[in-house]
Amino acid sequence: MDETDELLSIRAAELYYEENKTQDEIGQALRLTRWKVGRLLAQAKQRGFIRIEILHPRARRLPIERRLREERGLDDAIVVSSAGVNSPDELQSRTAQAAADYLTALRPVPRTLGVSWGRTLFEVSQHLRNGWATGVNVVQINGGVSLNRRAGTAAATAVAIAQKGGGNATLLPSPAILEHLATKQAIESDRVVAGVIELARSADAYLFSAGPADHTSVHIESGYLTDADVDLLVQKGAVGDVVGRYIDADGNIVDPALDARTVGLTLDELREGRLRIAVIAGRSKHPVADAVVRSGLCSVLVTDEATALHLLDG
Amino acid sequence: MDETDELLSIRAAELYYEENKTQDEIGQALRLTRWKVGRLLAQAKQRGFIRIEILHPRARRLPIERRLREERGLDDAIVVSSAGVNSPDELQSRTAQAAADYLTALRPVPRTLGVSWGRTLFEVSQHLRNGWATGVNVVQINGGVSLNRRAGTAAATAVAIAQKGGGNATLLPSPAILEHLATKQAIESDRVVAGVIELARSADAYLFSAGPADHTSVHIESGYLTDADVDLLVQKGAVGDVVGRYIDADGNIVDPALDARTVGLTLDELREGRLRIAVIAGRSKHPVADAVVRSGLCSVLVTDEATALHLLDG
DNA sequence: AGGGCACCTGCTCATATGAGCAGAACCACC
C-alpha cells in the first residue's frame, strides 16, 4: 500500500467512523468507487489504524481471554479492560466485580467452595449480590488473620460469600503461620481444625488470590511476618504467596521450613481441585500471577488486561 | 435502560467489535433476537460506551472541525487528532503537516501568499512537498529575525515555501520591533520596505501563527524583547502575539506604543485579507488561540484537538 | 377493574457491506 492509499484510508476512516457516512457517499467525496473505499477501510483496520475500545467498568477483553486459554492452557480466563481506568484501586475493583460475576454465572453451582482471604477476596465478597447462589457452603482453606486492627476481614470474607450464597461458612480457627513447627502440628491435629481442613480438601471449587512478595503484603500487616522476613524470602527467589505459602517464579515453595509452619491446604492439595479460580490484579502482582499460571495452581484466572498481557509476553 | 440491559449491551459489544461476530450469532450466544442485539449495540454507542479512534499522524477530527466552523464562525477548520501522541513536539509536527496539506489542497491556488515566521511556520515550510503548487509567490508580512544564532529561519521559511511552490519569495528587510518610533517610521518609508508592505497588503492569502506571551517567545530568543518586557505585557493582559503584535484576550493591542514600533501589516490590515490561515498548536497557546479566533483574525484555523476543544469550551 | 399511554418486541423491507471472481493493468524477465 503506497503513501497515497494510506492517507486515503485515513480520510475514509474519518468519514466512515466519525461522520457516519456510507462507503458510497465516501466514494463520491473522495472520487473513488465504493469498493475501493471498502478495501481502504479494511486495510486501515488490518493495519491497526482503527482502535475500538469498550469503555465500561464491566468490559472484558475476549481476545486476550482466548489467548490465555490457548497459550497458557487455562480452562477459563476472565480479563477486565483497563480502558478508562484511573487508579490501581479501580482496576482491583473491576477485577473483583468480574470474579463475582464469574462465580454467579458458574454452572454447576459448587456445593462447597474453599476460599482464602486477603484484600482482593474481601472485595470479591463485597461485590457478590445477595442470592448469587442458593446453598453454597464456604470453607476457609488457610489460616486467618486475628492479630491486628483490621482483624476479621478473613472471617468476614468467608461469611459474606456464604451468607449471600444462602449457605454457611466454616472458618479455620488458626493463625496463618505459627512460630514453631510443633505448635503448628499440634493445631492441625486438633479435631476441629483437622475437620475443617478435611472439608477444605473435599471442596468442589477453590477461590483464592495471591499476594506480592513485598512490604505491602497482608502477612506483614497482620503481623505474621516482618519486613526482614519478606526481604529474606525475596532473596531466596520468592515472587509472592498463595494461601500463605511463598513461591518462586516456577511455583515452588521457597522456604520449606516456613511452609511447614503454615496452616491450611498445601499447594499440592490445592492443585488437586478440579476448579481453582485465582483472582489477581495489579502491577505489583505480575510476577506472582506468572508463577501461579505457569505452575498450574489455578485452572481459571480472573485478572486485568495489563497483567494478562504480561503473562502472554513471557 | 436497566442494569441488565446495560451489561448485555457490553457483552454484545465485546462479541461484535472484538470477536467480529454477527448480530445474529451474538443473539444465539446471549439468547436474544438479533433485533434486540442491534438495539443494544445502538444504545451502547449512543451512551458512549464505544470509543472509536483513528490512530495515525494524519488523522483529523471532523466533528470538532464542524463545531468550530459552526460555533466559532470560521470558514474552515482543520483539527488534528491527539490520539497516540506522546510529546508536544509530535503534536506540533502533526499540526504543521496538516497545515501543509491544507495549503497543498487549497483551490483556487493563491498567486501571492503572505506569511509570518516562527517555529511553527518553519515546520510547515519543511512539511511542504516540492511542487506543492506552481507559481505561488510568497511575501513576508512582518519584520524578521536577524540578531541571534538561529538567524535566518524567518527568511528560510518564506524561501522554502516559495521555492517548493514554484515561485519567488519577497523578504521584508527589517527588524521585527525597533527601539525608536522614528526609526520604524524611517524604515517603513524606505522605498523597498514600503513596496514589500504594499505587496503584503495585496496578498491573496495569509498564513501565520501565534506565539504565547511567556518566556519561551521567539521575540525573546531573537532579542527584540526581554523577559521583563514580556512580563510587563502579560501584566497588561497580553495572551500572545500575532505577526509580532501582542494582543489581549479580546484581540486588542495591549501596548499601542510598542505596536507602533513593530514593522509589518497591522492587525486591521491582516483582517482585510479574505483568506487568513492561522496555524496554532500546543497547550501554551490556548489563550492566544482563543483570542485569535474570537477577534476574527483568522478565517481558517489549523490546530490540535486539545486546543480546539478548549476553544469550544469557553 | 378498566382505559389510556408509553415502551418494548418481533417482524418486513430497503439498504449497506463483504466475498469472490473475471478482466485489466502493471511489472519483470527473458
Add this chain to the structure above:
DNA sequence: GGTGGTTCTGCTCATATGAGCAGGTGCCCT
C-alpha cells in the same frame, strides 16, 4: 517486444444491518 505472473479494479451476488411499523405488554391513573 512478447509473455507469465502478480496486483488491482469493478463487478455480481449473498449476507448483514438499520428503519420503520403493527401488535403486544406492562404500568399508571382514575
